[in-house]
Amino acid sequence: MSSKGGIGAKTLYIIVGLVAVLVIAVGVAYYLSLPPAGQEVQVIKIGGVGPLSAPGASIQGVELKKGIEIAVELINQEGGLLGKKVELVFEDTQGTPEKGTTAMEKLIMQDKVPIVVGEYHSSVFLAEMEVARKYGIPIIDASAWSSTIRTKQYREVFATAPCTALNAEHEAKFIVASGFKNVLILAEDTDYGIDMARDLTSALRRLGFNGSVVTEIVSRTAKDFTPTLLKYKNLPTPPDIIVLPATPPAGFLIIKQAYEIGLVPEIALAYEVTGAGDRYTELWPAVGDGGKYLVYFTPYSPRITLTSLGDKVREIYKSRYGAEPTYIVFNGFDAAWAALHAIKKAGSTTPSALIKALETLDIMGTRGVIKFSNATSPAYYYHQWLEVPVLTCQYKEVNQAPTESDIIYPPEFATGTLVKP
Secondary structure, three states, rough: OOOOOOOOHHHHHHHHHHHHHHHHHHHHHHHHHHOOOOOOOEEEEEEEEEEEOOOOHHHHHHHHHHHHHHHHHHHHOOOOOOOOOEEEEEEEEEOOOOHHHHHHHHHHHHHOOOOEEEEEHHHHHHHHHHHHHHHHOEEEEEOOOHHHHHHHOOOOOEEOOOOOHHHHHHHHHHHHHHOOEEEEEEOOOHHHHHHHHHHHHHHHOOOOOOOOOEEEOOOOOOOHHHHHHHHHHOOOOOOOOOEOOOOOOOHHHHHHHHHHHOOOOOOOOEEEEOOOOOOHHHHHHHHHHHHOEEEEEEEOOOOOOOOOOHHHHHHHHHHHHHHOOOHHHHHHHHHHHHHHHHHHHHHHOHHHHHHHHOOOOOOEOOOOOOOOOOOOOOOOHHOOOOOOOOOOOOOOOOOOOOOEHHHHHHHHOOOOOOOOO
């Protein structure tokens, strides 16, 4: 007999029985989900991260994912890795560090991926790499450009994308190779502008440049740069190149006003280094005739000579999506290609073995041979693909399309030479 309000013995027996049935059912389900004895799961998962929805740069994130998917597809056509099919598990980071952290935790703890590739936003990658370091999982930066990602020198972190300091080094090499002597850097008053001016000046000095380098910080919201430009035009020795780490509309406005006072292109050439110089629909209405002879930095040009692998990726993309691939597609592919070949080289999916394999990797990518530097000075060299192509191009006619402008540096990709009026 039970006490008043208690559970009767019969009811208790029923509850215990139901619990026992549930436990048995869960156990049976788990047992049935296991592969047969002596047989491993026939799939290798790799993780992917990037913004596929707002507030992130979703267009770029989708392009990144497409490049990674093509790499996985090609490796599976070759028979997969270690006798297994490769599966991509891609998480939408929405362009926020919090989502990036959550995505990494899921990929590592739930999906059990041994390596992760991707990302577009530097702030998000900086959060993701902390999770990678926490668990000792290698992660490859596919398209985030912050030099801080490299200078932290985490052994788990590799980069197939260029970084801002590496871009500045490219720009410095172009300036030295082209024989410019008096450099004026008009940098916007943001972290980007100030950092780029610093990195460019440092790179020039490291390369032995003994000309004049002057930096002036200008307001990103200013409307009239004429007084500043006149000050430099009227110097006894005016600049012969004006480097512009100044995003539109300010950067384009500087070019227009420099042309109006006769500073460019007669005295100096303008060098647009934000990556906005190939925005055809925005550039020419803003700069007008001032864009003739404009030199600009860009991560990619359809006129670049790709490797045979790059040509293959390009044709797959064009046939599938009916458009030319962007540089982000190639960035995604090369990061994934490096990850996949690290697994192949290591003969294992053990994260520590993959890190060692990446440190000695030497494979052909879409735009050249992918190798990761183990140098620690300059700090941004560490685990960076140093030879990732970045380009300097030049417009030689007003209203010229980026696809028609010449690549003038580096020499191995050049389709024309620098023209000074």
